[in-house]
Amino acid sequence: MLRFSKFAAAASVAVSVMMGAASAQTVLRSSDTHPDGYPTVEAVKHFGELIKERTEGRYEVEVYHSAQLGQEADTIEQVRSGVIDLNRVSMAPWNSLVPATLIPSLPYLFRSPEHARNVMSGPIGEEIAKGFDQHGVVLLAFYDGGARSFYNSKKPINTLEDMKGLKFRVIQSDVFVDMVAALGASATPMPYGEVYSAIETGVIDGAENNFPSYESAKHFEVAKNFSLDEHTIVPEVFVMSKASWDKLTPEDQEIFKQAARDSMEKQWELWDARVAESRKIVEAAGSQITTPDKQPFIDAMKPVYDKYVNTPELQDLVKRIQETEG
Ligand code: GTR
Numbered sequence: 001m002l003r004f005s006k007f008a009a010a011a012s013v014a015v016s017v018m019m020g021a022a023s024a025q026t027v028l029r030s031s032d033t034h035p036d037g038y039p040t041v042e043a044v045k046h047f048g049e050l051i052k053e054r055t056e057g058r059y060e061v062e063v064y065h066s067a068q069l070g071q072e073a074d075t076i077e078q079v080r081s082g083v084i085d086l087n088r089v090s091m092a093p094w095n096s097l098v099p100a101t102l103i104p105s106l107p108y109l110f111r112s113p114e115h116a117r118n119v120m121s122g123p124i125g126e127e128i129a130k131g132f133d134q135h136g137v138v139l140l141a142f143y144d145g146g147a148r149s150f151y152n153s154k155k156p157i158n159t160l161e162d163m164k165g166l167k168f169r170v171i172q173s174d175v176f177v178d179m180v181a182a183l184g185a186s187a188t189p190m191p192y193g194e195v196y197s198a199i200e201t202g203v204i205d206g207a208e209n210n211f212p213s214y215e216s217a218k219h220f221e222v223a224k225n226f227s228l229d230e231h232t233i234v235p236e237v238f239v240m241s242k243a244s245w246d247k248l249t250p251e252d253q254e255i256f257k258q259a260a261r262d263s264m265e266k267q268w269e270l271w272d273a274r275v276a277e278s279r280k281i282v283e284a285a286g287s288q289i290t291t292p293d294k295q296p297f298i299d300a301m302k303p304v305y306d307k308y309v310n311t312p313e314l315q316d317l318v319k320r321i322q323e324t325e326g
Contacts, residue, residue: 026059028244030086031075033067033192035216039274040088040143040236041065043267047140047238050259055252061086071191073172080136082243087137090145091235092173098131102308103317107179107301108294110233113144115326117268120235124320137239140260143267146275147230151214152206153199156288157227160184160296169195169207171234175308179231182300192217199223212271215278220287228291238263 032041041063048061069075072089079087094101110116119125120142129139150157152166164184170176172189180187188204198204199222206223214220238260248256283289309318
């Protein structure tokens with residue numbers, strides 16, 4: 001199999017290698033910020049195995065995990081411009097580009113991870129996926145991003161009051177900045193890869209994420225107070241560059257779509273197992289998990305909804321999500 005250095009990877013799109021006389025093999029490059037073994041990385045690898053099998057070896061995928069190709073904001077630009085073929089990132093960094101992605105990023109919108117899965121894998125997910133088309137990518141699948149909660153190095157959070165004055169790193173999205181402000185804390189948008197040292201050196205007091213990220217990025221080593229406020233469930237997105245997509249035959253596009261759907265189910269399975277495993281690891285390492293009453297947090301989010309759910313279309317989308325089972 002063909003392997004690329006980081007530099008070669010950045011310099012070209014898919015590389016075709018002649019395999020024998022008739023068939024060409026194309027290796028598609030995919031980015032992920034998480035380390036090898038993380039559920040999203042494994043789900044994209046599974047997608048790669050499926051397309052390899054279903055195209056009889058004409059396509060395969062090489063996953064560049066651990067942010068080898070850059071931080072999320074950079075890799076989004078790379079996939080949009082066709083420098084890389086595939087990318088798995090959070091939905092939140094798309095908020096300023098694709099307005100409909102703002103809605104699933106809203107705090108306390110989804111009632112549970114199951115609710116989020118039902119919405120994102122159904123007709124509403126398809127509708128939101130269309131919003132990506134005009135930005136140089138095709139949405140292949142939404143994965144489960146789990147519930148995000150706050151953690152910090154200073155003190156346990158038992159009530160909303162405890163949030164006052166703390167400084168949290170957030171994803172580069174205005175909704176996140178406003179959400180943290182509405183809770184009485186302050187937000188510093190920053191790339192994921194810088195969070196550990198920013199907490200360690202006291203530039204920020206903490207961050208917010210799900211158990212698998214808190215564990216795999218080792219943030220638990222520097223921020224032991226984890227409050228299970230579960231303020232938001234942000235779906236993960238798996239996209240393909242439009243430039244690479246357009247090179248596929250309609251038959252291959254169908255194979256890719258189906259493989260992406262199959263990889264979503266695989267990711268759900270891996271996700272559930274990893275959430276439980278990560279929680280065990282951080283608890284064993286001494287993380288203190290508190291469970292604040294969520295109602296005051298939910299009530300505090302009203303200004304965020306007023307600001308972002310500001311058209312009849314978006315209001316209708318929120319309503320339809322709330323009415324979806326789960
Ligand atoms: C994780 C997500 C990553 C990244 C990270 C972050 O939960 O899987 O794609 O967005 O959060 O907070 O930057």
